[in-house]
Amino acid sequence: MVSSFTKQLLDLKSNLQIARTLRLIWSLEGRGMLFVVAMIVVETAFLFSSLYALKGLIDIIAESGGHLGTHVEAVIRQILIAGALTLFYNIARAISFYSSEIQSAKVAEHLNDSIHAKAVELDLSFYESPGYFDKLQRAKEAGDGRPHAVLMALVDTAKNLLSLGAIAYLFIAIDWLLLPIMACFVLPTMMVRIVYSDKLKALRIRNTAIERASNYYSQLITAESSAKEIRSYGLGAYLKQCYFNIRMRLLTERYKLTKQQTTREIATTALASIGFFACMAYMVNKAIHGAVTVGDISIFLVMFPQLFSALQATTNGISTVYQNSIFMDSIFDLLDLKSTFDDPKAARAVPQDDEPLVLKFEQVSFHYPFDSRLVLRNINLMFPQGKIVAIVGANGAGKSTIIKLLNRLYDPVSGRITLQGTDIRKFSSNAYRKQIGVVFQDFCRYHVSVSENIAFGNIDLANHESAAIKQAASQAGAHGFISALPKDYQTVLGRVFEGGSELSIGQWQKLATARALYHPGRFLVLDEATSALDTQSENGLFASLRSFLGTRGAIVVSHRYSTVKQADYAYVLREGEVVEEGIPEELIAKNGYFTALFNTDLIYESSDC
Ligand SMILES: Nc1ncnc2c1ncn2[C@@H]1O[C@H](COP(=O)(O)OP(=O)(O)OP(=O)(O)O)[C@@H](O)[C@H]1O
Numbered sequence: 001m002v003s004s005f006t007k008q009l010l011d012l013k014s015n016l017q018i019a020r021t022l023r024l025i026w027s028l029e030g031r032g033m034l035f036v037v038a039m040i041v042v043e044t045a046f047l048f049s050s051l052y053a054l055k056g057l058i059d060i061i062a063e064s065g066g067h068l069g070t071h072v073e074a075v076i077r078q079i080l081i082a083g084a085l086t087l088f089y090n091i092a093r094a095i096s097f098y099s100s101e102i103q104s105a106k107v108a109e110h111l112n113d114s115i116h117a118k119a120v121e122l123d124l125s126f127y128e129s130p131g132y133f134d135k136l137q138r139a140k141e142a143g144d145g146r147p148h149a150v151l152m153a154l155v156d157t158a159k160n161l162l163s164l165g166a167i168a169y170l171f172i173a174i175d176w177l178l179l180p181i182m183a184c185f186v187l188p189t190m191m192v193r194i195v196y197s198d199k200l201k202a203l204r205i206r207n208t209a210i211e212r213a214s215n216y217y218s219q220l221i222t223a224e225s226s227a228k229e230i231r232s233y234g235l236g237a238y239l240k241q242c243y244f245n246i247r248m249r250l251l252t253e254r255y256k257l258t259k260q261q262t263t264r265e266i267a268t269t270a271l272a273s274i275g276f277f278a279c280m281a282y283m284v285n286k287a288i289h290g291a292v293t294v295g296d297i298s299i300f301l302v303m304f305p306q307l308f309s310a311l312q313a314t315t316n317g318i319s320t321v322y323q324n325s326i327f328m329d330s331i332f333d334l335l336d337l338k339s340t341f342d343d344p345k346a347a348r349a350v351p352q353d354d355e356p357l358v359l360k361f362e363q364v365s366f367h368y369p370f371d372s373r374l375v376l377r378n379i380n381l382m383f384p385q386g387k388i389v390a391i392v393g394a395n396g397a398g399k400s401t402i403i404k405l406l407n408r409l410y411d412p413v414s415g416r417i418t419l420q421g422t423d424i425r426k427f428s429s430n431a432y433r434k435q436i437g438v439v440f441q442d443f444c445r446y447h448v449s450v451s452e453n454i455a456f457g458n459i460d461l462a463n464h465e466s467a468a469i470k471q472a473a474s475q476a477g478a479h480g481f482i483s484a485l486p487k488d489y490q491t492v493l494g495r496v497f498e499g500g501s502e503l504s505i506g507q508w509q510k511l512a513t514a515r516a517l518y519h520p521g522r523f524l525v526l527d528e529a530t531s532a533l534d535t536q537s538e539n540g541l542f543a544s545l546r547s548f549l550g551t552r553g554a555i556v557v558s559h560r561y562s563t564v565k566q567a568d569y570a571y572v573l574r575e576g577e578v579v580e581e582g583i584p585e586e587l588i589a590k591n592g593y594f595t596a597l598f599n600t601d602l603i604y605e606s607s608d609c
Contacts, residue, residue: 018321021150021328028110032103033151039096040159046092048166050085051302055170057082059295100155104148111146114335115139123339124409125369132337139334146331150324157317163310167303174296175286178279185275186308189268190315196261197316203257207250214250217243224495276304340369341411347428350435351420356385356551357435357522359406363415366405375401376576378415385522385553388546390564390584392557392597393573399557400441402573403527406555407438434460437519439529441557443512445503447494450482453511457518469518475548476514477537481507506532513541517548524549527557535562542566561598570594 025033057078064071119136126132171178204211220226221239230236283300286292351357361381367374376398383389383406391399404410405417408429416423424432437457446453454472455464469489473479485491485501492500493511503511509532516524530538542563545554558564565584572580572587572594580587580594587594 018150018154018325018328020332021146021325022154024111025107025148025151029103029106032099032106036096036100036103036151037155037158039092039099040155041162043089043092043096044159044162044166046085046089048163048170050082050089051299052170053078053082053085054302055295055299057295058298059293062294100148100152104152107148107151111331115331118335118337121339122337123341124404125340126337135330135334135337139331146324146327150321150328153317153320153324157314157321160310160314160317163306164314167307167310170299170303171307174292174300175283177282178300181279181282182275182304182307185278186272186311189265189272189308190311192261192264192268193312194315194318196257196264199257200254203253207253210246210250214243214246217246272308279304341425341429343428343430344426347431348422348426350427350431355420357420357553358385359383359523359553360418361402361405361415362418364405364412364417365414366401366410366412368410374413374576376405376412379573379576379578381571381578383523383553383555386549386551387568388549388554388556388566390556390558390567390570391573392559392564392570392594394597396575397573398576399573400527403438403440403525403555403557406525407436408432433521435521436523436525437516437521438525439509439512439516439527441527441531443509443529445494445508447492447496447500449487449490449492450485450511451489453493454514454518457515458520461520469514472514472518473511475517475541475544476510477533477540478507478510478514481510504532506534506537509533510537522551523553523555525555525557528559529556530558530560530563538563564598572597 057075060071060074060078122132168179171182217239221230221236221243230239279300283292283297287294287297360383361379363378363380364376365374365378366376379402381389381391381402391402393399405412408417408424411425416425418424419427419432419435446456450473451464451466451469454469455461457472458464466489470479473482473489481503482488482491493503494500495502509529513526513529516526516529530541533541538560539562545566556563556567564570567584570581570584570587571578574593580590580592582590584594588598
């Protein structure tokens with residue numbers, strides 16, 4: 001038992017996390033926290049002074065031997081002192097409670113902000129790693145209240161130690177023997193608590209992975225994204241059972257431990273009660289012989305439960321500090337992650353002149369961060385501003401990967417991507433990305449207003465002109481359905497918020513296109529941006545694409561010939577390599593892989609003619 005307690009105290013990693021947590025709190029809310037600590041000390045001082053004043057009062061009453069008349073003044077003075085101290089104690093307690101709540105909320109907000117800043121700062125490769133998700137999930141699970149919990153547990157422990165010191169002083173003042181006698185009877189209960197809090201902590205760590213599995217099932221059962229399939233495949237009962245089985249496994253282990261703890265605690269608290277009565281008998285015996293006063297006995301009666309709870313709170317406090325430090329570990333793990341690509345210290349300015357820009361892939365090869373398989377091999381591509389360039393290929397050929405590299409979400413493993421002859425790694429990634437508006441294949445549906453959905457395309461703009469937003473929507477073919485929404489451009493979308501309107505997948509896709517068109521970049525990337533559009537909408541978009549592109553360049557990924565044939569140039573990708581390239585009509589004439597890819601479309605086209 002003792003070894004587990006000392007193990008906790010000597011656990012170096014936990015100690016480092018506690019120190020770092022305190023440094024974090026200090027850096028965020030140092031003064032406020034000092035105030036909280038000071039108020040707690042003041043509160044404790046008032047509590048024990050008021051108790052001591054009460055003891056004095058009882059002693060005066062007892063000494064008067066039933067003739068209070070001669071002691072009235074002393075009694076009134078003592079009552080006033082005890083009353084004033086109790087009042088000050090209550091005020092100090094209220095102030096320390098209020099200030100600690102405020103400080104805790106402030107620290108929690110700062111911490112949430114840091115976690116969000118880290119999630120935004122890290123590059124996309126982190127989202128490929130299950131390890132990152134584990135860290136993010138653990139940090140989120142740890143909760144923003146942990147630093148405060150560590151601090152409060154430390155402060156409470158200090159406060160309880162102060163109380164123990166004050167109680168010990170009072171007991172010694174009555175009779176020093178009381179202290180060792182009670183320690184013998186009370187300590188076993190404390191030990192049981194320490195040992196079982198340690199065992200509970202170990203159980204929690206052991207079961208983290210199972211706990212996550214149960215969270216996964218719970219999320220699956222309740223999420224909107226899985227609601228349709230769960231109903232149509234009738235998966236509800238099965239998934240519910242999976243969740244239940246895991247929870248039962250977790251609960252059974254927990255119950256077993258709690259049961260053991262309870263039986264041991266019953267025995268040790270019985271021992272503590274024996275200790276209490278032994279001390280009482282000892283005190284009464286001394287009182288009979290006039291060695292202690294009635295005030296001493298009264299204060300002993302008041303102090304004994306205080307001693308018990310202060311000891312209990314001290315040991316619990318130490319356990320809480322260490323348990324919370326494990327959670328802080330998860331938060332610090334996340335905050336310590338470093339982005340894998342750093343912007344250059346002296347970043348080049350992205351060319352702003354009117355001269356048309358050219359983006360180039362030069363001998364680019366690439367594999368994803370956690371997969372050594374090359375998905376692009378020595379590819380050369382050219383995207384000039386003012387032209388529409390198509391990238392075509394079968395599923396898995398590497399088209400979307402090119403778009404991710406183009407947007408500098410990853411860097412090539414060899415070769416380079418250039419803008420106007422300069423390696424794009426020499427620009428700041430934010431400034432570079434401002435040149436490219438993208439509709440990703442798996443675009444995002446923002447559950448905010450229609451206007452915001454479009455304005456997100458150029459969030460740095462100070463004022464969003466509603467005419468410009470409408471223009472982007474019209475170009476994307478979205479204006480019609482937006483006008484029919486209850487509050488047209490001010491309608492909140494999705495079902496996450498009260499009164500939101502849901503769109504069809506095709507309508508969401510048109511909105512994503514409007515967002516990219518609203519983007520100020522000189523290139524527009526459409527990665528299968530019309531996959532959910534009806535033929536009429538798709539034809540409408542591409543028929544006018546060239547006119548509203550103006551001087552911008554476009555890079556279009558599509559599986560439909562009707563779209564690809566609008567391009568000035570096309571690259572044909574097969575298993576990560578460019579196997580054909582040229583003007584679409586010439587590629588058809590070649591009758592090679594390009595023609596094979598669009599065979600069915602071509603048959604339809606010719607039958608339409
Ligand atoms: N995050 C990833 N980690 C590892 N491999 C990936 C990742 N994303 C894609 N891949 C692999 O890279 C290859 C190219 O994928 P990519 O998404 O670029 O294909 P695509 O041509 O866009 O296909 P589709 O037409 O189906 O959209 C595939 O073999 C795929 O398995």
